[in-house]
Every structure is written in structure tokens, then in C-alpha cells.
Amino acid sequence: MAHTRTSARFFALILAAPVFAGLSTAGPAYAEPDLYAGPHAESGLVVQIADIGAMGTYTYVVDAPGEADPIAYCIDVAADYRPGAPLMEQLWSQAPRISEVAPQLNWVLRNSYPNQTLEATAAGSGASFHEGLSAAEAIAATQAALWHYSDGVTMSSASGTAEEQADVMALYAYLTGPANVGAAEDPPGSLSLETAASIGKSGSRIGPITVSTSSDIVTLSIDGPANVRIISVDGTPLTQAANGDQVYVDVPAGTPAGSATLTASATSVVTSGRIFAPARTEPESTTQTLVLATTKTESMTIELPVTWTAPPPPTSTPATSSPPQTSAPPSSPPQTSTPPSTSPPPATTPPVTTPPPVTTPPITTPPAPTTAPETPTPSAPASTTAPAVAPTSSPPPTTAPTLADTGSDATTTAAWAGGLLAVGSLTLWAGRRTRR
DSSP: HHHHHHHHHHHHHHHHHHHHHHHHHOEEEOOOOEEEEEEEEEOEEEEEETTEEEEOOEEEEOOTSOOOOOOEEOOTSSSOOOOOEEEEEEOGOOOOOHHHHHHHHHHHHHSTTTSSSSHHHHHHHHHOTTOOOOHHHHHHHHHHHHHHHHHHOEEEOSOOOHHHOOOHHHHHHHHSTTTOOOOOOOOOOOEEEESOOOOOOOOOOEEEEEEEEESSSSEEEEEOOTTTEOTTTTTOOOOOOOTTEEEEEEEOOOOOEEEEEEEEEEEEOOOSSSEEEEEEOGGGGOOEEEEESSEEEEEEEEEEEEEEOOOOOOOOOOTEEEEEEEETTTTTTOOSSSOGGGGOGGGGGGOOOOOOOOOOOOOOOOEEEEETOSSOOOSOHHHHHHHHHHHSSSSSOOOOOOOOOOSSSSHHHHHHHHHHHHHHHHHHHHHHHHHH
């Protein structure tokens, strides 16, 4: 029975062997890397690390297709560097071994070469250097300072002349001394346009629009009608703005209803915080973990569409219901409403007037005619009968009609005619009385 069990186990192992062999020969699957460890960019002086020994110092090129090759330092003193090894980019938080000292690493990278020029690095340190600070000295001191924080090691000395050694130790003391208070990781670049009113009316401003950015300068442009502009609060045309500025889109009166697109562009500078770790775990693919030592510029663009409406065109209104404001009411037209040239001068057309009344002399009884008989009849005295005849034979005075001016007084002529008629009547009457 024991032999049978042993044989069964033996055959089971033989059958399972190809399976285990297949599992052991199959390697892990990886995505195609985008980054690779490149060659050395520059070399620094050799430094002595306590408990480790002599270490070369360099800056490294990261082969990053599509962008300028970043320049990095090493933050893994125990690993070997293998050019061509695949790399992957990580955040500080994805590297637990160094996340606690990330602020100090950031501070070293920001305040030393090559992120700063050699002159700026020397001036910032406040130390004295022999004939200035050289690139080899700066690289040695900076690499040793990064290892101090990433791996907890200490540099004891550097190679080179006495002056070079002194320069390296002076810069190393500055980068690892009290001045290094740490620097927070650079946040991603930010750019936004914020407004509560992106809709307006023709003849008004749309906004305010607040510009928020991590960059120093934002470039502004607008795509729309030619007369639509970007202006400041005081009406000045703008092509640039800064963080916190408020801008407006000016839509002049008379612009038809439409829309435009406000575009803001800026660049973001990432000083440090990019870590490049090995992308694979095979022994032939492992390499040092690198940290970015130079800046990376990224472009940012954001758009804000705005729209506006146009007021309806004015409608025609009859003058009687809506007279123009410049015209006076019909009951009292202004003197300027009738040009003087439309009326003929008053002197050219004489008015038809009634001549002044002429006083008609009172009608009196004329004296007795001289042709009367010398011996009138005593029973009929003239003084008592003449007045009685005059009122009946003379018509009442009437208003003379208006006649054309002929050079004589028509009213006076009529009065004389009436008097002669009265005299004739008296003469006829007297003659009849004589015959009796």
C-alpha cells in the first residue's frame, strides 16, 4: 500500500511538472514603457560616503519622447545605474521610502544646480568659493545632499584639490543645514475662468470674469465679431491678465445677437517632484530611482463661451399717436414749425377794410323857395305845414354802402339829392295850395 501511494505521487509529479515548468518560465506582462534611463548628462567630483566608500556623482538624462529630456539626480545610493532600463513616473506619495523626506529633497533640487544657475546657487548659499562654484563641485555637493535625505548617509569628504574639496563641503553644509526647511511638492498647474454671467445683451458688458491661475501671466484672446473686445473694469482693452484679475467681454450697441469664445492660455512650471522609478523588477532591468532636478513647462488652455441677445428694432409709430419729442403740441406749434418763406409778406396783399364812417349832416327843412307867390293864403302858414311834410317825403337815413374810391364823397352826394327832393316836394305842394 505504501508503495502504491508512492508510485501514485511520483506519477502525479511527472504529470504536473510541465505545468510548473510553464509557470516558472513565463515572465510577468508589462506595458510598453514610455521612459528610459539615458546617459550621464554631466559628471561631478567623487565623494566619500561614510560606511560606503567612494561614490561617483552625475546628473542623468531621462529619455522622454515628446518632451525635452529631463535632467535628474539619483536617490538610491545602493543600486547600480543601467542606461536603457525602462522607467515609470511616480508621485512622491507613490514612493514610501522617500515620501517622508520629500520636502527636504524638493528644497535641495530647487535651490541648487542645475535648477539654479551656478552663480545663483553660490549667492543663495552665502558661502565663499574659490574662483567661483564649478559645475563639478555643485553636482558633487547636490548629489551627496540628496543621498543624505533619501538614504540617510553622510558625506565625509570629496576628491579634487583642497580648494575644490572646500567648495564641495561648503555647499553640502548649506544644502543639508538649517536653511533647508523643506519645500512642498509643486501642485499641478491651474487655470480657470469663472463667471456668474456668461450671457448678456448687445450694448452691455458680459462679466465680471475672474481669472484664476498658478502662472504669473495669462494670455487672453477672443474669437467672435471684430468689434467685441476683452476689457478691464475701467474699459481698457486687454490681452493679458494675472491671477485674480476681473475682465469683461464688451459687446457694443448695435451688434447683432451672437456668441464669442474667450480663450485663456498660460504655462505651468513644475520645478521638482517627478520621480522616475524602475518599470520592471527583473535583475537586468533594475536601475537607480531618479528624481527630477530641472523644471518642466506645461501649456494650459481654457475656453469660456459667451452669448448675447440684441434688442428688437424700433417700430414706426404714427405722428398723431406718438409725436416726435422735438415737436410742440398741435394746440401750440412752435414758431419754427412753419418756415417764414411759406407765407407771403403781409404788405403784398392789402386787406379789404370798411372805410371809416362819414357823419351824415342832419336833414333840416330848407327855407321857403323864392319862387313862391308873394301873397300866400293866410289860412295856411308855411311855418306850420312845412315840418309836417318833411318827415313823410324824406326817407330815413341809411348807412351808405361801401363804394370804390372814385375821388368824391358818395355819402355827401346822397344827402344833397335827398335835400333837392324835399325842396321839389314843397314847391309842388305850394303850387297846389295856390290854385285852390
